[in-house]
Amino acid sequence: MHICGFFDSREQQYEVILPYIMEGLETNEKVINILEGNRHGEHCRCLADNGISIAEKLSSGQLEVLASENTYIKDGEFAAEKMYKMLEQTLLSASRSGYDSVRACGDMVWALKNLPGTDELLEYEASLNILTPQHSCSLICMYDISSFSQKAITDALLTHPYVIKDGKISKNPHYIEPSKLISNFSDFTSEPLKF
Incomplete structure (x- = not known):
């Protein structure tokens, strides 16, 4: 599962990720x-x-x-392909180490720094939907809705099959398959979506 989590406070974020983390640690997940x-x-x-x-x-x-x-913006820039490969290696390594699954949550606040390569974020998020079905994993990309622009929220909605809003997870009706999205970036990023 590839999930975008929208939160408007640190407290709300922890209300969701604490049980997620604790359950993973109790059930032999990385x-x-x-x-x-x-x-x-x-x-x-x-x-x-x-x-x-x-x-x-x-x-x-x-x-x-x-x-x-040391991950998303290693060496002061975001490189989508490097991050994708790092995540893929992490998933393979966890499986080899005997973990049943991987649970990951990443705070996306780094993207607000506008470092070189940040414009590759949409493509990276879309590509994760090709990677995640090949592994037993769930990934939550955490977005602070008070800090990100409407365009960034729209991009996140387009690239995640599931969404967490107001503490509840649901199937995302705005999600677009990666092959369709990547070939038509400009068509999909002009109109802001509401969720």
């Missing part, structure tokens, strides 16, 4: 969190406050807390 490096301390405290044995889960490798600066 759990990956990607967020800005300066949020790692706060994030780990929040997980620990909710009963997650952070040191144990990190040292076993079941839980990974990665920085956007």
Whole structure:
């Protein structure tokens, strides 16, 4: 599953991702969190406050807390193909390590920095819909709706088969298959969508 999560506060975000993370850790799934490096301390405290044995889960490798600066925007730029390959390798490695599935959630705030390559985000998000069906995984791309433009929200809606809004997950009626979307970028990105 490839899911876009729309949140209007950090509290609302954690109401959704905490149970998602906890369930994954309880059921032999690899759990990956990607967020800005300066949020790692706060994030780990929040997980620990909710009963997650952070040191144990990190040292076993079941839980990974990665920085956007070392993943999405490594070397100060976003390279869609590099990020896709990194994610693909992570999914393959988790399977080889005996995990039943992978759960990942990535905070998309890095895209607001407008670093080189950020214009490849729509294509990257679309391409994940080719990757995810080949693996046992679920990916949540977390968007703060108060920070992203209407165009960015529209792009996210076009590229995710599922959406989380007001804490509820549902099938996304605006989703467009990647082959159709990638071949017609300009046609689909002109009109903002409402959800």
